[in-house]
Amino acid sequence: MARLFSEQFAFSAGDSIVVIGLGRFGGSVAQSLMRLGHDVMGIDRDSDLVQKWSNVLTCAVQADSTDVNVMRQLGVADFSHAIVGIGTDMSSSLMTLMALTELQIRDIWVKAFTAEHGQIAQRIGAHHVVYPEADMGARVAHLITGRMIDFIEFDDGFAIARIHAPACTHNKTLLTSRVREHFGVTVVGLKRGNTEFEHATADTMILPGDLLVVSGLTSKIERLAGSTAKDA
Structure with a gap:
């Protein structure tokens, strides 16, 4: 902690x-x-x-x-x-x-x-x-839901999280899925299988099973993490 x-x-x-x-x-x-x-x-x-x-x-x-x-x-x-x-x-x-x-x-x-x-x-x-106890309690709650693999929240509700690529991003580039436009969340990078972490660009293709590192307001990250294909 x-x-x-x-x-x-x-x-x-x-x-x-x-x-x-x-x-x-x-x-x-x-x-x-x-x-x-x-x-x-x-x-x-x-x-x-x-x-x-x-x-x-x-x-x-x-x-x-x-x-x-x-x-x-x-x-x-x-x-x-x-x-x-x-x-x-x-x-x-x-x-x-x-x-x-x-x-x-x-x-x-x-x-x-x-x-x-x-x-x-x-x-x-x-x-x-x-507030270590309160902040850690919120972090554990996010992790228990299964939507976030890791989660750090900073001041004013801004957070950085590692999440499973949601269905609405599968088999699309970031430009095509328009994650930032739809959810107000920035995809910083991704990790695929045993490959090294790579920084994301507009042309980055997201595949099922990818892990995304994202930043934005906690509430918006939660919405992205729980989204489905029809949400895009």
Whole structure:
């Protein structure tokens, strides 16, 4: 789940990022960011968690993230990006956010576990709020229907998904099927059998069994994924 959200973070290659809260979510995000080539400082009050991640992250520090002076001493003010992944302690999460705001971190992400938490975080100064449990629940619901093989939803209902080519596209080029015109969805590429992924063009022929990578509003992708030949 956390790997999914690490893909949403718009960081440049090699950026240094501080992740606060090294529990299941924060730790997994931090590890994923390391794999993507970022330097990551992890901060947590729990010495056991710090020990667990000390050999994985660039550095891991046991500290009170709600204390702005401690955070300043750790050099957190030098980081451009911060992710607050603290679990269910809303008070610690928001106080940490206040400390980061005081340090003038330009890009702050906060994991929220309720709508109220998220709303308060945005008012205090969070630039981005993610709801892992709610978003993952929606993603699983889409996958369970069988219409989507994979699904990532971003802000404002925009999504990228991998779907089985619907019947209305079979044995037609994208130009002929007019997927974008009929459904408001862009076909980015396709994969056929054991072949490599290929980028789609207007002349790309779609065959039964193809897997399509598409982008657009979630509601429109759902409509395309569930369409039949008569819908075209």
